[in-house]
Amino acid sequence: MSRIKGFCCNYTLSVDIEALKKEGLVPEDLEIERLPCTGRLEVPEILDAFTEGADAVFVVGCQVDKCHNLSGSYRASKRVKYAKKILEELDINPDCVEMFFAGRGETEPVVEAARTMASRVDQ
Amino acid sequence: MIIAERKPMKELLGMISGVKRLLIVGCRGCVAVCSAGGDKEVSILAAALKLGVKKAGGDIEIDTDTLVRQCDPEYIEPLNDRGSDYDAVLSMACGVGVNFIGDRCPDVNVLPALNTTFYGANLSSGEWKEMCAGCGACVLHLTGGLCPVARCAKSLSNGPCGGSQGGRCEINPDVDCIWQQIYDKLASMNRKDELREIMPIRDWTTAGHGGPRRRIREDLLP
Numbered sequence: 001m002s003r004i005k006g007f008c009c010n011y012t013l014s015v016d017i018e019a020l021k022k023e024g025l026v027p028e029d030l031e032i033e034r035l036p037c038t039g040r041l042e043v044p045e046i047l048d049a050f051t052e053g054a055d056a057v058f059v060v061g062c063q064v065d066k067c068h069n070l071s072g073s074y075r076a077s078k079r080v081k082y083a084k085k086i087l088e089e090l091d092i093n094p095d096c097v098e099m100f101f102a103g104r105g106e107t108e109p110v111v112e113a114a115r116t117m118a119s120r121v122d123q
Numbered sequence: 124m125i126i127a128e129r130k131p132m133k134e135l136l137g138m139i140s141g142v143k144r145l146l147i148v149g150c151r152g153c154v155a156v157c158s159a160g161g162d163k164e165v166s167i168l169a170a171a172l173k174l175g176v177k178k179a180g181g182d183i184e185i186d187t188d189t190l191v192r193q194c195d196p197e198y199i200e201p202l203n204d205r206g207s208d209y210d211a212v213l214s215m216a217c218g219v220g221v222n223f224i225g226d227r228c229p230d231v232n233v234l235p236a237l238n239t240t241f242y243g244a245n246l247s248s249g250e251w252k253e254m255c256a257g258c259g260a261c262v263l264h265l266t267g268g269l270c271p272v273a274r275c276a277k278s279l280s281n282g283p284c285g286g287s288q289g290g291r292c293e294i295n296p297d298v299d300c301i302w303q304q305i306y307d308k309l310a311s312m313n314r315k316d317e318l319r320e321i322m323p324i325r326d327w328t329t330a331g332h333g334g335p336r337r338r339i340r341e342d343l344l345p
Contacts, residue, residue: 042163044170051174086167089132090175 002121004030004114005054007045007076009038011068012060012102013110020107026114037061039072046083046097056117057083057097060110064101073101095120124153124244125217126251127160127237129168135213136175138234142183142210145172147236148202148224149189150216157251159237160215162189168215168236193220199227206231242273259329259336262322267308272330274301280322282306 004027017032031054035041038061049057059080061073077099084094098117102109129135139145147165155161169185176183186209190198193216206212207230214221218239225233241253256273262280263270272278276286276294283302286293290303309315329336 043167047167047170047174051170051177082167086132086171090171090178092174092178 001029002027002055002118003053004117004121005049005057006030006032006060006110006114006117007038007041007057008032008034008060008110009062009068009072010034010036011062011104012106014105015107020111025111027118030114030118037067037069037072038076039067039069039074041076041079043079043083043086046080047086050087050092050096055096055121058100058113058117059098060100060102060113062101063103066104068104073099093120124156124242125219125239126157126241126243126253127154127217127239129159129164129215130236130238132171132175135168135172135236136179139172139176139183139211139213144209145183145185145211145213146206146209147172147185147187147213147215148193149187150193150214150220151189152192152194152216154215154217154237155189157243157245158249160217165189165215168213190216193217194223196223196227199224202228202231206233256330258325258327259331260325265317265320265322266305267312267314269301269305269308271301271305274299280325282318 013032013034017026017030020026021028021030038059041059046057059076061076062068064074067073080097080099083097087097088094098113100109100113147169149155149160149162149165151161158164165187169187173183173185192198193214202212202224206228211232211234212224213234213236214224215236217237218235221233221235224231242255242257243251243253246252253273255270258272271280276292277284279302283300287300287303290300292298292300306315306318309318
């Protein structure tokens, strides 16, 4: 079973992830780390997630122009971009990490992000 | 400032092959400002190397630190004690720092994490450009502050070559011909007649062609 790690900001995930698992909406081996803002996420945390066994990592932040902290999700997207570059250098598929954007309190984009990453791992 | 960039990850992984305990040492000088070897880059490199070693089936213990500078003895000499506990010390300073550790810390297996590239300026976030060659015989007072040694592909002293077309250099259409810029700048300052003065043949011994350079100020010596 693929292990997926997701980083979500406080505003893009408002539901209990375990409830989503029970309903079969997200992969069972999904771990979500909730951050005050994805702008706080640094590249080492993304890489460490892989070192700790994740097969894929995703980040869900606010829509770029609607970030609660103005530029947090934009910064996160740049860090994801740099993490992709490092993964590529290490011969790890850069598509194993991805940035997604969601509106405030929208659960569907988070579910979709988790499913997208699971399908990428399965490929 | 001195501009540097991280070596490719595969080169670094090859360098630390067999290393079980590694200390990555950053520098808060120029390489921190150009986002190559400061605190942030140290933590990224540590995470990346751990992942790379694990992917290759190995195991490594990595500690990190960032020094104020690696080009002054007081900051690097503590590595004589601390660094010898590690199989290797990966310096994220420019080549000066790596050399200085190599000189002053005989028991430390020092390795370079960066390629030191040039003396440059920060054009915008994430973009740096060479501005000085450190040639030791500055002629900027004759050229409107624009350096023909560092910024002309041929380091010409007396005007552009035939490859200057439309203000661009023949090596790459994105590169400005610095001699065109020097002419335009001096012309705008009503100084273009100064360009009729032929610069003498340069003495390149000051540029490192006479061996490693050294500067001494007697009044500051201990």
